[in-house]
Amino acid sequence: MSDKTDKTEPRLSVFKTYKLYVGGKFPRSESGRVYEVTDSKGNWLANVPLSSRKDARDAVVAARKAFGAWSGATAYNRGQILYRVAEMLEGRREQFVREVADAEGLSKAKAAAVVDAAVDRWVWYAGWTDKIAQVVGGGNPVAGPFFNLSSPEPTGVVAVLAPQESSFLGLVSVIAPVIATGNTAVVIASEKSPLPALSLGEVLATSDLPGGVVNVLSGRTAEIAAPLAAHQDVNAIDLAGADEALAKELEIAAADNLKRVLRPQPVDFFATPGIDRMTAFLETKTVWHPTGSLGASGSSY
Amino acid sequence: MPTTAPSAPPARALADVTASDSTLRRFLHGLPGVDAVGLEARAASLGTRSIKTTAKAYAIDLAISMVDLTTLEGADTPGKVRALGAKAVHPDPTDRTTPTTAAVCVYPDMVAVAKEAVAGSGVKVASVATAFPAGRAALDVKLADVRDAVAAGADEIDMVIDRGAFLAGKYMKVYDEIVAVKEACGTSARLKVIFETGELSTYDNIRRASWLGMLAGADFIKTSTGKVAVNATPANTLLMLEAVRDFRAQTGVQVGVKPAGGIRTSKDAIKFLVLVNETVGEDWLDNHWFRFGASSLLNDLLMQRQKLATGRYSGPDYVTVD
Numbered sequence: 105m106s107d108k109t110d111k112t113e114p115r116l117s118v119f120k121t122y123k124l125y126v127g128g129k130f131p132r133s134e135s136g137r138v139y140e141v142t143d144s145k146g147n148w149l150a151n152v153p154l155s156s157r158k159d160a161r162d163a164v165v166a167a168r169k170a171f172g173a174w175s176g177a178t179a180y181n182r183g184q185i186l187y188r189v190a191e192m193l194e195g196r197r198e199q200f201v202r203e204v205a206d207a208e209g210l211s212k213a214k215a216a217a218v219v220d221a222a223v224d225r226w227v228w229y230a231g232w233t234d235k236i237a238q239v240v241g242g243g244n245p246v247a248g249p250f251f252n253l254s255s256p257e258p259t260g261v262v263a264v265l266a267p268q269e270s271s272f273l274g275l276v277s278v279i280a281p282v283i284a285t286g287n288t289a290v291v292i293a294s295e296k297s298p299l300p301a302l303s304l305g306e307v308l309a310t311s312d313l314p315g316g317v318v319n320v321l322s323g324r325t326a327e328i329a330a331p332l333a334a335h336q337d338v339n340a341i342d343l344a345g346a347d348e349a350l351a352k353e354l355e356i357a358a359a360d361n362l363k364r365v366l367r368p369q370p371v372d373f374f375a376t377p378g379i380d381r382m383t384a385f386l387e388t389k390t391v392w393h394p395t396g397s398l399g400a401s402g403s404s405y
Numbered sequence: 406m407p408t409t410a411p412s413a414p415p416a417r418a419l420a421d422v423t424a425s426d427s428t429l430r431r432f433l434h435g436l437p438g439v440d441a442v443g444l445e446a447r448a449a450s451l452g453t454r455s456i457k458t459t460a461k462a463y464a465i466d467l468a469i470s471m472v473d474l475t476t477l478e479g480a481d482t483p484g485k486v487r488a489l490g491a492k493a494v495h496p497d498p499t500d501r502t503t504p505t506t507a508a509v510c511v512y513p514d515m516v517a518v519a520k521e522a523v524a525g526s527g528v529k530v531a532s533v534a535t536a537f538p539a540g541r542a543a544l545d546v547k548l549a550d551v552r553d554a555v556a557a558g559a560d561e562i563d564m565v566i567d568r569g570a571f572l573a574g575k576y577m578k579v580y581d582e583i584v585a586v587k588e589a590c591g592t593s594a595r596l597k598v599i600f601e602t603g604e605l606s607t608y609d610n611i612r613r614a615s616w617l618g619m620l621a622g623a624d625f626i627k628t629s630t631g632k633v634a635v636n637a638t639p640a641n642t643l644l645m646l647e648a649v650r651d652f653r654a655q656t657g658v659q660v661g662v663k664p665a666g667g668i669r670t671s672k673d674a675i676k677f678l679v680l681v682n683e684t685v686g687e688d689w690l691d692n693h694w695f696r697f698g699a700s701s702l703l704n705d706l707l708m709q710r711q712k713l714a715t716g717r718y719s720g721p722d723y724v725t726v727d
Contacts, residue, residue, distance in 0.1 A: 161718055168720070336711075337720020360717070 125305025127166030128315015144209030155323035170316030186230035207297035258286035260339030271297035281381035340364035439608035490522025583621035603635030615648035636666025665698025
């Protein structure tokens with residue numbers, strides 16, 4: 105029929121509309137604003153949402169709503185879901201290699217190495233979900249007839265400023281430890297290179313991860329981070345993507361409701377991370393239970 | 406402000422309407438049909454108004470003062486009702502400039518407890534009655550229910566209409582029941598008539614029920630019990646606001662409106678206030694004439710109020726858990 109003409113006519117381009125990932129849905133910014141994202145050479149890649157403080161507020165509401173079920177899920181179940189994220193990511197490897205190469209100006213081979221490391225990072229943290237309690241919790245010997253037990257519990261809603269330079273491996277390295285232990289996260293993507301983060305939202309949406317556990321916002325880091333740092337319903341903030349001046353300002357705002365703050369520090373994201381990023385957002389619950397003989401009669405149980 | 410007393414007798418202009426079953430039916434079915442698409446579009450377009458800064462602060466305080474703080478659970482205990490009463494009197498204990506709510510709304514057996522909890526604060530006690538929420542009981546049982554609540558000190562009675570009779574077309578039966586309940590309320594209690602709009606199926610029915618309730622002497626018309634799937638919506642509330650506006654134009658009697666159920670956020674509440682202002686005007690922007698039947702709404706209003714006062718977003722850790 106029209107086979108011949110189909111071959112000669114060029115196809116119209118189908119551009120992807122990058123959107124936020126909030127509460128398991130893909131909204132545009134409430135403000136209706138977008139900004140241009142370019143590759144490392146300055147070529148236009150896409151328009152992405154320029155989030156406002158109201159988007160940040162909505163994301164916190166979504167994260168709070170998701171916290172009960174996610175923190176209450178068994179550690180084993182969380183591990184399975186995180187592993188599932190790695191599986192889904194592996195299936196979209198080509199897309200992420202392209203996006204990371206564009207964003208960070210890497211060769212295809214180097215970008216592939218970054219994506220592989222990011223997938224492996226998910227697997228690594230998936231394994232930790234049901235092991236962290238043995239490492240940082242356990243029975244404590246105390247000077248009295250008590251059985252004394254400490255167990256780590258997630259802090260709550262964590263605002264995460266993703267690293268500005270490492271747009272994908274760095275991003276995964278800050279999100280995965282936060283949610284592995286049962287926290288929920290509001291993530292501000294790298295300001296200059298948000299595309300891998302927004303695409304990660306699409307992966308998370310298809311990975312059995314309940315909506316709202318991870319919420320991804322793109323926009324001006326300083327603009328979105330300020331209301332998050334001051335937000336009374338955010339329990340902790342990871343300042344990985346903040347420069348020195350911004351970090352100081354946010355840390356002051358965060359002190360108001362005694363948020364846990366993880367200060368920015370130089371990190372080699374290719375190295376095996378250690379458990380610091382998990383323990384930074386854990387609380388310790390300790391239970392004292394009487395043991396041995398009780399009272400004058402000498403009864404015991 | 407009100408130009409007529411709420412307990413004025415049914416208007417003379419419409420006196421012959423309720424003379425018999427057939428005149429009542431003819432009147433109610435003679436009301437113009439509702440343009441459903443137009444109604445919903447109007448309600449939706451009024452919901453897009455942007456209310457900011459000082460107007461928002463005013464709206465939030467007004468909305469707080471209009472809340473009928475409600476607990477209607479089988480598990481209600483005297484302790485829970487007392488806690489609710491304390492919250493109605495001081496919604497935000499950290500900020501005493503917060504207005505009190507309009508009323509607490511409880512089951513009849515809890516009226517005495519609620520009355521004690523809000524004593525001296527000006528907060529009213531409303532009680533649901535007449536076999537709430539289904540309204541399926543004999544008339545004397547319903548009246549006994551009402552008298553109990555009034556005797557215990559209820560300032561307001563929220564009755565449910567007999568939806569079965571209404572849908573079967575027995576308008577006179579519904580009318581007589583409202584009149585009888587109104588009489589049982591006496592002069593001390595205001596009567597709110599609940600239509601359960603979610604069970605009336607059509608907008609035309611909601612308009613008819615509104616007129617029927619007002620003809621029978623309701624002081625307030627109320628959308629729903631909060632116990633069914635569809636509760637207060639902007640569209641059905643707009644329709645009822647139009648009914649009270651037209652009723653006052655014809656008879657001079659002002660009737661209040663109370664949307665109830667499903668209003669959970671400040672944003673929603675402010676949309677309803679816009680509906681009120683644009684449909685019936687400032688005369689109704691007062692908790693004597695407009696109420697929200699809600700429980701979780703109050704916490705959201707308080708969080709928004711804290712946000713306006715401090716500039717940072719508040720959270721559920723800073724309001725009381727109901």
